[in-house]
Amino acid sequence: MNVENFENLQVYQLSEKLANEVWHVVTGWDWFAKDTIGKQIVRSADSIGANIAEGNGRYNLQDNQRFVKIARGSLNETRHWLRLAYRRNLLTSEQVSKLTPIVKDLSPKLNACLNSFNRQSKR
Template identity: 45%
Template sequence: MSDLKDLQVYQLAYSFEEKVWELVKTWQYFEKSTIGKQLVRSADSISANISEGYGRYHYKENKNFLFYARGSLYETQNWLRKANDRGLIDEIIYKDLKEESIRIAKMLNAYIRSIGKRSSQ
């Protein structure tokens, strides 16, 4: 069994979350305490759910946690959009984070599909 850190979707999600953290750290108190906390929590939840699912013994449980990770990713996309609409994120940074989140979504979907195939064999 490989290490969680070797899983590409986990690596990308973790890196993405660190970028979100570094961005929110620069905001003023009000922005941090409203949108910022929600954004960081939802972003951090992506890799946390991938990790929890990875540690489960049954494919169904792993898959469920990957669905949670995907839900957290979509929530993060929503908070990023709000932050962009409210002038907290530069347009270029927003587009980069949005593109990265789409890559993570595609990787999560592929990972979810692969788990379904392995469990049916």
């Protein structure tokens, strides 16, 4: 990964899209929902891209791998909060339809990043 080009990475762009969609959804919630689940889900969704960017700014492969693994953990945390939000009737069917494909696409892309790093480390 090239430090200057993390914004061009598909995985980063997808994480940014997810974070922005989550933000848009949460801003429409009432105060209590925003203060409880809302803050958590926005932080976890924002953390995915932030960790991709931070790892990309590190100049060694091991650090980059570590931050992509953290991003993957943040994606799982985001999934958790999305499930709770859905079960608590905070998400509409339309919102779920918009968020689900992004979440499903992001997981294999994060894994592909890690696999790419593993191939690089074996050279």
